[in-house]
Amino acid sequence: MVVTGTTRRVDKHRAILDAALDVFARQGYADTNLDEVAEVAGVAKPTIYNHFGDKAGLFAAVVETSSQDANARVADVIAATSTNPEDLRAELETLARSLVHCLQGGAGSATMRLQLVEGARFPELISRVRDGNRDRTLDLLAGKLAQLAATGHLRLRDPGRAARQLMALVSDEPLVNSGFGARPVDPAVVDRAVTEGVDTFLAAFAPEPAPES
Amino acid sequence: MVVTGTTRRVDKHRAILDAALDVFARQGYADTNLDEVAEVAGVAKPTIYNHFGDKAGLFAAVVETSSQDANARVADVIAATSTNPEDLRAELETLARSLVHCLQGGAGSATMRLQLVEGARFPELISRVRDGNRDRTLDLLAGKLAQLAATGHLRLRDPGRAARQLMALVSDEPLVNSGFGARPVDPAVVDRAVTEGVDTFLAAFAPEPAPES
């Protein structure tokens, strides 16, 4: 077995990032002390300083890394959506449910909470990362919706607007219900928001009147 | 001129609450020190302790008071909406714009930010106040929408759902654009979200096909 030269160092680097994401998201930047991050990561505190410089440096790295990860997950979900589905409603519900879980459940929840809560403390970093994430997500989603329009499944004049509104309809209620990330997302709430949100979306944007509305 | 016995004390009490709302909202609970609140309020620090006990007590009072104020403003806006408007679209746009400004602009912005950011630190207080506010707002709005349905302007099977979705459509974009309260709300963004959101709402819930969609 061949172990590459920096494998172990990468392990610790990643372990610190993972631990920090968890602790920062739960407690916020101010209430997070690096003794605790070190303990969760299984390293010594000076090791964190060796890798990341200082607390703010660690935070910035966590935000960047976790947001890139979230981006990749979202892109996968949108790419996996068919542009010629047999059941459009079901396809959109699956897409929407997956998006909400990517953004608000599991690792996405921690990422979202950092972006949401610490915008005042790190305005440039958070704006750049969060707005970049959102723009990218909406672009990809708008692209997919435009394809659905091209194949006659939807009637859109502005795919960007449709993307924004679909996101709003399906994500607002779960977000509020979770206390903006302070509580775990309730899958039942997501399901309801998705079902109702897609229903309203189709009532507004489907070519023919939606069967239910 | 007759001055009531506790006028001065009420003045200071209110001055402390106002100052604290401003500072807590800008800096967050952890980064707010009571020396600064005292300076902004124009009182001595021990006076804050005399009135509110400790920092957490002050914060709780600020959350309660500002949320009640926000509640009253929202109730006024909804009550002022006609249930038999000549121009439904314009009436809904006015309602929606006022709601968003109540919730996300001026004093509403500070209130919202406290509720949004400090949910993890004070879970019971924030959940109670924020969920109570939201439930009340949605109830009032659902009531108004139900009345619009009763007069034939809308076609609803579930006014509660319609209220949730109207709120989502008109408030999501301004909220994200303001960095969840970290930046001032941009009126142009609100206008666009309101116009487009009401348009989609009417496309889904108006009795006859909306003229634009």
Place this chain on the structure above:
DNA sequence: TTAATTTTGAACTCACGAGTACAACGAGCG
């Protein structure tokens, strides 16, 4: 195997802010 690099545990310094104390002053009331 040796040398170089990284990590460690433990202890430390220093700045900061919550909360307190207190004598003196100010405001309000009878």
Place this chain on the structure above:
DNA sequence: CGCTCGTTGTACTCGTGAGTTCAAAATTAA
């Protein structure tokens, strides 16, 4: 006017956490 209560400016204590130090140990590289 005297009394009571609230407020003040100033100084203080104490706990906490960011960041640093260092000799020894562990890991990695040659």
